[in-house]
Amino acid sequence: MSTDSMSVSDQVMIELKNVNKWYGDFHVLKDINLTVNKGERIVICGPSGSGKSTMIRCLNRLEEHQSGDIIVSGTTLTNDLKHIETIRREVGMVFQHFNLFPHLTVLENCCLAPIWVRKTPRKEAEATAMKYLERVKIPEQAHKYPGQLSGGQQQRVAIARSLCMNPEVMLFDEPTSALDPEMIKEVLDVMIELAQEGITMLCVTHEMGFAKTVANRVIFMDGGQIIEENEPQEFFNNPQSDRTKLFLSQILNH
């Protein structure tokens, strides 16, 4: 694998400063501090309920944080709709359950945001969409509806759909958790290819093989806190905290 294309610049892409979030009385995110540089590929893992999905969903305001600052690509997230929409244009998101629009064809799914948000002419948007559909290896499905595709194909369409907006950051919220085992690989392959092209990625996943292959940093969360963050090699071979050790022993030795 070439390392030069996976270089990380020192330009800050995402910054979280003392971010806190509560669901009612439940403290989901406790003083999260995290800086992500442009081109970094970060894998976030941790037991369920640890707040990892909530954290990345705060980055594009699918969830609202109550205190602290979130700065994405130079824009601070506030309640200002303009700021939120600016950030959402630059941040692509892939969901656990794909969330493709079932009433639109694959191609229409991909063209929708470029046409309506970026005001790209339809022809151009369709050409871009086909380019990305080829990259995720399903150009032949362009005129089908999502309901006619397999789970793995749907998730690849979802990745292509996000890429069509030409985002600076891609967020993956457990992209392979809802897939049958034999479909996980086809999605991971697409994600690995993407990582090699140097896009900034934050990925909540339990695919530790993926983390070892592409991540610059692995972050372990538990109880709403970042417990440990390290390079993958160190993280897997030499975990520092007991909770990380326990977690790794549970997911690696089954």
Add this chain to the structure above:
Amino acid sequence: MIINDKKLPDLPPPTSTSGPIGWLRNNLFDTPLNSILTLVIGYLLVTNLVPLIQWAFIDADWIGDSRDACTSGGACWVFVSVRLNQFLYGFYPESEYWRINTLFVLLGLLLAGMIYEKTPKRGWIALFTLVVFPVIAYFMLHGGSFGLPVVETHKWGGLTLTLVLALVGIVASLPIGVMLALGRRSHMPIVRSFCTIFIEVWRGVPLITILFMASVMLPLFAPEEIDLDKLVRALIGITLFQSAYMAEVIRAGLQAIPKGQYEAADAMGLSYWKKMGLIILPQALKIVIPGIVNTFIALFKDTSLVLIIGLFDLLAIVQSALADPKWLGYSTEGYVFVAFVFWVFCFAMSRYSQYLERKLHTGHGARQ
């Protein structure tokens, strides 16, 4: 080793399961109970249907110009055919019938254009039907400009009036219903309370009460300068009443859309109206097509309630014709005719909605 080289005897052929006899055996006479039910229902059908057909078609009188033509003892359709113009056009002046006919033909062409899938520029035809056609219809029906003499709305009646009420109600109540449904699910407390109260008030009052209020009470309270036409008041009443029902039907559809669809649209940076217009409403409306058409059909039939405020829709005009001393005793024919006309329109709507549902089905629903 044992080898059996004797040929086994042929089995008898299986009982027939295809063809008319097979079908009968499978569906109507497969168990003793089913056989008995088939015979009982068959007996009831024969004893009731045969006299009905006898009355309505075989013994019926079709041609003539007075009740003297009805001598066969069956249905006297002469009653309907003699007064057909009145049933269709109400008290519209006979010299102006062409205006209504032109509109009927134009509307028929537009609807056919919209329903037929291969029509070019169907979107524009739909837009024309919804935006331009009502304006044309108003100027044609009411007159007063382009050299057309004015025909006051109290002269409108019969099927024409029924269609005016139903079409205006249908076309106006859907968008108002959509806005109310969105408002009721809004995060803005004032909008939400307003829409909730509006829906609950209009839905909680009988349509008859609303029509009475619109025609009797409103003029008492409204300042004298405001003199709204009685038909307009009825139209507003019917539209607002039905839009409250429509809103609840559409809200059901909105609630059936998974949260992930909203999130995916948000994550792309779509604004609220684009999210609703492009992602949520197309799916929500498709889910509730049966409910929407149900409301349309109810609205179509409810238009006959305007007879209590003195508007002569199809039912009212047939009823008034029954009071004519020359035609006493033909109420069965009158009501059967009205029922048949209503049924034709409602059944057409129902069939079209089923076709739409099939056409818009994109293979999801089983999944997810």
